[in-house]
Amino acid sequence: MSAVPHSVTDDVLVSFRGVKKTYDGSHLVVKQLDLDIRRGEFLTLLGPSGSGKTTCLMMLAGFEFPTGGEIRLDGRLLNRVPPHQRNIGMVFQNYALFPHLTVAQNVGYPLSVRGIKGSAAERQVLEALGMVHMDKFGKRYPGQLSGGQQQRIALARALVFKPQLVLMDEPLGALDKQLREHMQIELKALHRQLGMTFVYVTHDQNEALTMSDRVAVFDQGVIQQLAPVGALYETPDNLFVAGFIGDSNQLRGQIATAQGEGCVLALPGGQQVQGRPVGPAAAGRAATASIRPERMRLVAPDAPVAGSRLQGQAAGVIYFGDHVRLQCAFEQQAQCFVKVPLGTPALARIATGDPVTLEFDPEHLRVYA
Template structure:
């Protein structure tokens, strides 16, 4: 369990407005731990980038406090914060060589001569770009420019590195490769990384913890496994990964479990999230990989042990290692389930045919 000594950055009661009326960040209380990889994740306009810009010093909070290693940052200019920054467009100086770009933060801090050259060589070696020191940014690929921008952020050995969607300009294959490289570099250096993205896959791949933002508030802050498996509300469930949603009313309550009565007459059992009262409207969420296609003989057995939804096949989409079976249910949004290619029932399945999907109550989360 982290202690106060493990906290590197602290936001307390932070709010931000640009026009004096609408709060972009409504109430931010957040601790960032030394050495962790924390991702701020959310849709456009959710407040995540504003949070990062306040930490970097490019924006100041309207109210509240931001502290770095106990020091109040509210009015400290960016160049005095000992924070490295990597931007989405890399912000490299086109008229400078790679070595000059990487050395620029040292020049600003008054480091010169052999000491600066040595630190530049070390930073380039970290990102495996030591052979590119004399080139100019225009002579580099997107991935190489990203590495140089990272080397520049690390060269002065900051306490904290901030990254604002730094992989957004890369193609899919290179982006996935760089995600793994960034995570490996983080493990190697032990520096605290704070990363902003709207890409949920990116967040789950690299992070130790993820803060999910929406409408200026953190909706949930958790390690990636807990965030995916136990979303705290319907927004997080739908925003993180694929999720099927079911609409109904709360039935019986029993401890942390309850039933959900669906319009078509189905009754499902699941984990209750929030204070639910019988008859109250509710939304349930279930991951597609937690559902399985069962035949008629197995459906009755599955219903005794867990949940079964009966509906009709709407379509089959091939995904290489599995197929995505789309299903229609009475008065519900269309659901889908990931079905292994070797599932016998797939061979004869056609649109309009009856289907039964089984799943365990512990994987159905019911949000009141």
């Protein structure tokens, strides 16, 4: 992945260049990482367990040191700088609050480490608590707070000394679903309000899509794709990203013809569908195509053709409130599903085993040879 040197642009706050990390001397947890983090952006590092995203964050925070390469913050080399000298705020999943200190004392702790005391410290603590709507809780202890309130205090502590950068390691992982979704909205609003640079680690793709300006998708120590959320969802670079971000259906076959931005994929059983190739595509090559469930339409077999078509059988219907998920079976393919709005005429009286006709625009079927 190409990256812009720090000297060329002023909007880069953090720069990773050729960064590697190994714990045992042989297995690289992070491989040759090149990454620029822009000032004021909300960047999420997303990936499964063991993909290298948390190690990347810990090297930036200073809790781990890179085996090779350089990490710079605003041009300053960080490789051997201890955490408390980096001007970086950190929010952990387990909150890491001191149980014997009050809320105000917890939030003020980073200030005392930096030699800020007295009325100046009190003013900054009140300001930070106000940012997270906890200014009336200063005299309480962490044990008297709910999980969501403790997470707000941990966030206030990370913001109190006005760092250049705020790092968050799965900070909402311990919260229940409803509170987690509420906090996602609040975090995004706080980011807009403060204009700080946020770097967020999660394995939750919905969380990443909800909050981020850009997302770096990690797998096996490598960034598979770095892009704004819309581009990541609509135009994944490879099958891993297509399968990890959102829902996707996959069709396996062989490229029959390829020309320019279009190709024809021949499926087992004789059906052919049109799609858009990603990377080099040549007739005769095995390929796997990916398409989002909402990009496929259930149509009547006799309806006018308005795209590429696929014939299969209904394998089940799952009710989701505002839509149903129609499971479909195709010859020698993994089962796929289509999001069908309630009230779609072709959905009426469909039973398991009935023939179904699906239609989609070829530009939404991405073919990976």
